[in-house]
Amino acid sequence: MQRYFIDNPTFRLLAPPVYGTLVYIQVLLAFDSAGELLENYFSQEQLLCILLTFLVFELNRLIIKILQQKSHVWKGRLRKQIISQLFFSLLSTALLVSSILSLYFSQLVGLSVFTVELLIFNLIFTITSVLYNLLYISVLYLGKENETKLREEQELKQKIEHELHRFKNEINPDFFYTSMESLISLLHKDLDLADEFIGKLAAVYRYVLSNRQTELVEINKELSIVNEFLNLLNHKYQNAISLKVQGKGQYWKQVKVIPGTLISLIECIVETTIVNTIQPLVIELYRDSDNYFVMETPLNDRLHLVVERKACINELQRAYSLYSNEPIVKMKAYDKLLIKIPEIKLIEEDNLTTK
Incomplete structure (x- = not known):
C-alpha cells in the first residue's frame, strides 16, 4: 500500500x-x-x-x-x-x-x-x-x-x-518462395550448386532463428550473413546486386544493430527498385558525420511497390526506438536513395576497467 x-x-x-x-x-x-x-x-x-x-x-x-x-x-x-x-x-x-x-x-x-x-x-x-x-x-x-x-x-x-520481437522473428515468405524456385531450378542443372545454395539458405535462416532472443549483434556479424543473403538473391537477379562497405573494420566492429536490420533493409530496397543486368543495384554502406551509418543505392523505383514492404522502415523505426531516440531517416537526394540508421554503441568492459 x-x-x-x-x-x-x-x-x-x-x-x-x-x-x-x-x-x-x-x-x-x-x-x-x-x-x-x-x-x-x-x-x-x-x-x-x-x-x-x-x-x-x-x-x-x-x-x-x-x-x-x-x-x-x-x-x-x-x-x-x-x-x-x-x-x-x-x-x-x-x-x-x-x-x-x-x-x-x-x-x-x-x-x-x-x-x-x-x-x-x-x-x-x-x-x-x-x-x-x-x-x-x-x-x-x-x-x-x-x-x-x-x-x-x-x-x-x-x-x-513486442514490435522488436516480431521484427527479429519475421521471415519474408516471398524470399522463401523465391529461394525455393531457385533451388528447384538448380536441382535440374547442377547438384553441387544446389547443395551450396541449400547451405547458404540454411545459414541465413539459422542466423534469424538463433538470434530471436538476442537484442543486439555486431554489425560485422550481420555483414557476414548479408553476403550469404546477397548470394541467394543473385541467383534470381543474375549477380546484379552488390554491396560495398566503406570505412575501417574497427568502426564496424564497435557498432551494434538489431539482428536482421541489414537483411530487412536490403529486402526493402530490392523489392522497391528495378534490378537487372542493365541496371545493376550497387548498395553502399558507410558512416556519415552525424553518428549514423548510411545505406545508399541508386534511385530507380518500381512503378508498382509491394504493399507489405512499404512499411518496412516504420517497422524498423519502432524496433530501434527501444535503443535510440534518433529517428531512422529515409531520403532521396538527386539520383540516390539514402537510408540512415542511428549508431548503437556499447562501452566495452575492457575500457571500463582501465578507467
Missing part, C-alpha cells in the same frame, strides 16, 4: 510544534497582543495551540484513513469522496476545537464568556483542516497521475518490445 506524508512519523511529530507556534503568533496578532510573545515566549497558550494542531492533524488523518477503507462505497466517484472528506473533516475539526477550548477556558482559565476566542480558533483550524486535506488531495492526484504515466510508459515499452 502506498504511504503518503500523513503517515510519515517525522511529519506527524515535527509539523504540530512548528504549525502550532505559527497559530499562536496569529492568535496574538488577532488580539493585538504580539508584545506578549517576547515577554513570555513559551506560554501555556502556545502549548494549547500545539496540542490543538496535533489533535486536528491526527483527526484529519484518521478521517482520511477511514474513508480510504470505505472507498468501495463511492464506486470510483472521486469527487463525492473528496467532498465528503472535506465535510467530515471540517465538522469534526470544529467539534474538536470547540470542545478543547471550552474545557480550557472554563476549567483552567476560569472564563465563562469566550465567544470571540472560540470563533478565531475555529476559523484558524478549519482553514488548517482545509489546507491539510488539499495538500493530501494534491499529493494523491499527483501520485495517480504519475502511476498513469508509468503505466503508459510500461505499456509503450511492452509494445515496442
Whole structure:
C-alpha cells in the first residue's frame, strides 16, 4: 500500500510544534497582543495551540484513513469522496476545537464568556483542516497521475518490445518462395550448386532463428550473413546486386544493430527498385558525420511497390526506438536513395576497467 506524508512519523511529530507556534503568533496578532510573545515566549497558550494542531492533524488523518477503507462505497466517484472528506473533516475539526477550548477556558482559565476566542480558533483550524486535506488531495492526484504515466510508459515499452520481437522473428515468405524456385531450378542443372545454395539458405535462416532472443549483434556479424543473403538473391537477379562497405573494420566492429536490420533493409530496397543486368543495384554502406551509418543505392523505383514492404522502415523505426531516440531517416537526394540508421554503441568492459 502506498504511504503518503500523513503517515510519515517525522511529519506527524515535527509539523504540530512548528504549525502550532505559527497559530499562536496569529492568535496574538488577532488580539493585538504580539508584545506578549517576547515577554513570555513559551506560554501555556502556545502549548494549547500545539496540542490543538496535533489533535486536528491526527483527526484529519484518521478521517482520511477511514474513508480510504470505505472507498468501495463511492464506486470510483472521486469527487463525492473528496467532498465528503472535506465535510467530515471540517465538522469534526470544529467539534474538536470547540470542545478543547471550552474545557480550557472554563476549567483552567476560569472564563465563562469566550465567544470571540472560540470563533478565531475555529476559523484558524478549519482553514488548517482545509489546507491539510488539499495538500493530501494534491499529493494523491499527483501520485495517480504519475502511476498513469508509468503505466503508459510500461505499456509503450511492452509494445515496442513486442514490435522488436516480431521484427527479429519475421521471415519474408516471398524470399522463401523465391529461394525455393531457385533451388528447384538448380536441382535440374547442377547438384553441387544446389547443395551450396541449400547451405547458404540454411545459414541465413539459422542466423534469424538463433538470434530471436538476442537484442543486439555486431554489425560485422550481420555483414557476414548479408553476403550469404546477397548470394541467394543473385541467383534470381543474375549477380546484379552488390554491396560495398566503406570505412575501417574497427568502426564496424564497435557498432551494434538489431539482428536482421541489414537483411530487412536490403529486402526493402530490392523489392522497391528495378534490378537487372542493365541496371545493376550497387548498395553502399558507410558512416556519415552525424553518428549514423548510411545505406545508399541508386534511385530507380518500381512503378508498382509491394504493399507489405512499404512499411518496412516504420517497422524498423519502432524496433530501434527501444535503443535510440534518433529517428531512422529515409531520403532521396538527386539520383540516390539514402537510408540512415542511428549508431548503437556499447562501452566495452575492457575500457571500463582501465578507467
